[in-house]
Amino acid sequence: MRVSREEMARSHQKIVESASRLLRERGLDGAGVSEVMSDAGLTHGGFYRHFETKDALLSAALEAAFGEFSGHFEKALEERSASTALAGFRARYLSAGHVASPGVGCPAAAVAGEVARSPDGLKATFGAGVNRMLAALARCMGGSEQARFDQAARELATLVGAVTLARASDKETAGEILRACRAARR
């Protein structure tokens, strides 16, 4: 039956939150409409009252994932020094916990490979998320604006690559890659 506007808004948010986690855990293809809806406490039939297509959900969920993940770092940046925030971010990013829990981790490391084969609309959402992370990282770097952007890009590429490789490898190889990247001289 019909529910109030407030409850519908709550449902919408729960759908996006569930999708945001499930798309990182299972991938864009692996996170089905039915699973997302039941995770949000609803049935799959009502999905199309909230989104025109599954692609529209993926875009909203990806944006939410970047917002949540990037938000943690941005908040740390306001509360601590840039170098402390960056060190903490790097340590958490390259931790075994992050590798084991993609659902609450970096969306870039979780779904980049599939987004690469998705429509331009989703790439635009992904690119916006990446730029948001790059902007936050650049605040931790030194030098000219361009030098700071470039350092941020290399830093993000290394982090994303390390976690992506670690997750796809056997445990021994994964451990070695993470250790090596944590050991980087800065």
Added chain:
Amino acid sequence: MRVSREEMARSHQKIVESASRLLRERGLDGAGVSEVMSDAGLTHGGFYRHFETKDALLSAALEAAFGEFSGHFEKALEERSASTALAGFRARYLSAGHVASPGVGCPAAAVAGEVARSPDGLKATFGAGVNRMLAALARCMGGSEQARFDQAARELATLVGAVTLARASDKETAGEILRACRAARR
């Protein structure tokens, strides 16, 4: 009808080659048995004379992809100096051509995200491929064995991360990431 052992071996190789390219272009899920078989000039029904499951094909194709991609670099390493080979490898890896042609590119950048959600068997194959690339890269680095491995791991993580991010982003963001990573001081 039945074909000779030689022709069957040729078929087998063509199936693996087609799968090796298609799995990088379309992903593990996107490369269907039917498409792989027709790309190899066969019909899908005969697939199970060559592989027990699709997973077995993916493993063989992933191993072949790593062998081919790593082989190019290993050959360059034997023909040129380590620093020249590494510089060439980095330039080609971070090129727009590599980003646009995943089918003949680095398998790690193409399918890591999906392998992360695959059975351990495939992760072992992936890890072996990564270790092969790391061994080649380590030959280009200086210092102790561990220092060389660590540098190789960071190098590979940066390359894989940069191309993965570039492919998943809008063109402008992609270009900036590649440019920044190419500009790295070494």
Added chain:
DNA sequence: TGTACATCAGTGAACGCGCGTTCACTGATGTAC
């Protein structure tokens, strides 16, 4: 403020589709004599 009615969020069954896999069949290949 009450009342009558239109709206529409959510339900659950159904759809078409493509996937991995199976199977009966074909006929050239490989083998036993």
Added chain:
DNA sequence: TGTACATCAGTGAACGCGCGTTCACTGATGTAC
């Protein structure tokens, strides 16, 4: 070397399944008076 027969690589139709999407329906919500 020939011959008779078993083998089996490859074909194409069929299967069960899960997916994204659609739809008739329900009944509480929102609105017009």
